[in-house]
Amino acid sequence: MIVHHKNLVSLIGYCKEDDHMALVYEFMSNGNLRQHLFCMDDATNTTVLNWNQRLQIAADAAQGLDYLHNGCKPPIVHRDLKPSNILLTENMRAKIADFGLSRAFSTDTSTSSISTTLAGTPGYIDPELHASGTLNKKSDVYSFGIILFELITGLSVQIKNTERIMHIVEWVTPMIEEGDIRKIIDPRLGNDFDVNAAWKAVEIAMWCAQRTSKQRPDISQVIAELKGCIGRNDENVQSEMTSLEMASYSYTLPEAR
Template sequence: MKKLGEEQSQRSGSSCTRRKVEAGYALLKVDQKGSLTSSKQEFTYSEILRITNNFERVIGEGGFGAVYHGYVGDSQVAVKMLSPSAVQGHQQYLAEVNLLIGVHHKNLTKLIGHCNDGTNTGLIYEYMANGNLKAHISDHSPFILKWEVRLQIALDAAQGLEYLHYGCKPPIIHRDVKLTNILLKENLRAKISDFGLSKIFSTDSSTISHISTVVAGTPGYLDPEYTKSNRLNEKSDVYSFGVVLLEIITGRSAIDKSQNNIHVSEWVTSSLENGDINSIVDPRLHGIFEINSAWKAVELAINCVSSKLSQRPTMSQVVSELKECLDKGPAWTKGSRHIELTETRPLYSITESSPSAR
């Protein structure tokens, strides 16, 4: 693929890389850690074709279109193209662009740019090398995430939601928190993605406690209170996150179709009567986890999915509790990536940095 032309510019003693794209000029920067940042430029369809090498590699399929791998300069990106027939998808595309232009957090996927060229619509994101969390929690995964790694992923996602609820003015409710909307970097650190259903509170949010809206989201993760009343608030995200945390802990799906569609929260509540944490935590871990950490994580998750909004914690409280869960767990080595073997399959370890893949 032909590389985009580039030239160096200096501003206030720091350097940035300016990559020239034929039909427009996208100002892209590489930060001190080598991560791609952007002024969120609009790309033409011909540029998208070059970025993806004519849509050569599909890396995902969504409800409204496919996701392709590509390069902007030397940096990998993910390009989500919208199917022309997806009318609802176009509305979500506009919502996502408008929202992501104003949010910046290490635990939210970074929007590099977008395309709205005739019938061709797409979003360009930073590339998340390890895909979505569901693929790693699934029983079909050839690897097993270590207990501490699971907690760190949960904490990363919680911090992203905390920022949406309390770091954004006005606050933002994600409305579709689930395993497939938590993406993992090369080093297994997590970011929240897919903001197409997100809702923004009134600028005078201090005077309101909820938004009345048509129910939208994913079965199994939807807050029952929201589905009954059509009243949406930040505790709806807390419920969805609680379901995700239960899935992370147990390795089970939100709804188990093999067991009469039992919800994971019902299964865990029933299992708690036995008082045996080993029967709740993902059996593929073979008991390799810290007992107190596991109990605290389960208690937190159950509180998150409480039927009463008042009993659910805030995302700030969730972040604090998850940090305590990690403190209760054994320390693990930070450094070069390695894989430890169990009796059956390897468990991922977490790293602070790893070599870039290309």
């Protein structure tokens, strides 16, 4: 009840009648992000999110996460960030929902961590958490990176092909190496996106989805990069921006679970 931010879904109250209990949240008229990205065969949902909407949704979610990580005392880690937990207003602005798995830290440093039982949704769970059971704010940053890849590609975290199920990072990595952004971008967008902004978004997503937490940015850094990405898309400018440190990373692909 004390957590309030424009990019977090507000808890209105609760109801209890005999054995029936419910939490009441503000109404989000456009449902959740998963419905708009992956349920296009639904007759009630025939529109495709445009490129600018996708960037804005990512920025909104990052700002909500930044409030949890850096604006709350003690900081809060969400633990289950995924498209179905990102809800959309009538103007397609995003708010993070479902804090059922959230945990608070005793300190506000980015390196603080707690040992915890594994929780979250397969594919979005920090691979470092799988290995060590140690949770910190960068665990949410990893999940955010996976969601950003889903926004960019229009594909879900687990991609099925004829042979096996691939994790989205495993699928996108060779595409990045090929250097053809049009093989990465959701084909439903056609040519309605800025190539430079798209590459920037891919860099941000890969930065967030690094194997270890030390290699990932704080979510406040992600917000700054996304704002630049949105500005580049809106203005369609060719000016150079600060590049992310991509060349030296060594990435081990997570298993699809």
